[in-house]
């Protein structure tokens with residue numbers, strides 16, 4: 208029953224992430240865009256950059272037929288990942304090896320379609336020529352493992368007797384189009400390779416979509432869990448007076464409980480989703496050091512800054528750092544987020560937050576809170592966001608400040624006749640938020656840089672919602688007149704019912 212008493216210390220919860228100012232010691236830590244390195248082995252022609260091109264044999268190496276007859280699945284090279292080629296059904300080995308170089312362009316393998324004569328052994332020289340980490344796995348179990356930009360791995364798929372599917376297994380990448388189809392040509396039946404998909408469950412990977420759509424976390428389970436945790440402190444402290452602000456954003460990937468029995472993988476800035484909520488004044492300089500302690504590529508995009516994306520919004524590798532400096536020239540509640548593709552996946556897994564830059568004409572209030580609206584696309588236990596639900600814009604849980612129902616389980620305490628300001632940011636990644644407080648009206652609504660209503664509108668008009676699309680932000684001000692329980696909701700009510708709701712408990 209750890210209800211928030213917000214007249215007390217504003218930093219009591221376990222979650223508040225008051226960013227730790229850093230000593231500016233790592234000026235040399237910025238890393239440039241890693242250089243692409245095509246076909247580093249040097250003995251294969253460069254990958255065609257034409258996405259979707261169908262290419263055939265790049266090179267054919269004749270090997271002794273006797274080798275294959277004696278041991279048709281023996282890999283010629285080790286270190287090619289788990290499993291050996293599985294398609295060993297009735298096909299006569301030709302004694303030839305097909306070698307193909309495969310690269311990455313954006314979120315596509317190049318080529319993404321390979322034709323191989325049935326009976327040939329297939330070796331793929333896979334180079335990650337993309338701008339972030341990728342892997343290449345096949346339904347047979349052959350896998351490159353995660354490769355940094357520029358790295359190459361040789362994959363031995365063995366004798367090809369039927370079609371074989373490959374893809375990138377990083378969350379969301381397959382759904383973005385990172386698939387590779389190996390077509391066996393001249394085979395009497397093309398079903399043998401494809402049939403392997405059903406027998407390699409660990410690589411099928413996406414069978415839980417139906418379960419997720421049914422709902423792995425009910426509102427009751429979410430609410431029960433929220434009652435057991437310390438809610439994230441919703442208080443937004445006033446901006447401090449310094450004009451040079453330094454923060455370190457450390458990216459980590461971990462498992463987080465959603466209910467007592469369901470966990471999900473979260474990717475976070477400084478261990479929590481949302482990440483730190485920063486606040487400053489117009490003209491302040493923000494020095495951010497991004498540290499990637501995760502296992503995949505990540506990045507950062509501050510809407511609060513006016514900078515060329517090329518310089519700072521690129522992905523960095525695990526273990527790397529990036530210096531990101533911007534001057535806050537304009538007021539707003541500005542989103543920040545990881546901008547590594549697929550962005551929807553990185554945001555859905557927790558990589559978002561906000562920077563509040565005060566308008567110069569803010570009125571004095573008694574209470575000031577911040578609510579970051581976001582969507583959860585829960586899949587199987589321990590998994591990151593479900594890519595099919597995400598693509599379909601069908602979240603199965605919703606949150607303010609990261610945890611569904613947390614301020615319903617722990618109402619926010621305020622008093623009658625206090626003036627309250629609530630900053631709201633719709634972090635998305637996809638859906639709109641119409642922020643409403645039951646039992647009140649807003650005499651002041653500020654949305655995306657301007658007062659929509661201030662101290663009441665013309666002819667006595669007041670407001671009932673702050674309406675925000677993805678990445679929009681603003682604030683509302685209101686004064687509860689009577690003691691009671693004032694729910695606040697996303698008035699897209701099916702979303703409120705999935706967790707985007709809380710309570711202001713007002714006492715005299």
Ligand SMILES: [Cu+2]
Pocket residue numbers: 474504505506545546547553558
């Ligand atoms: Cu990321």
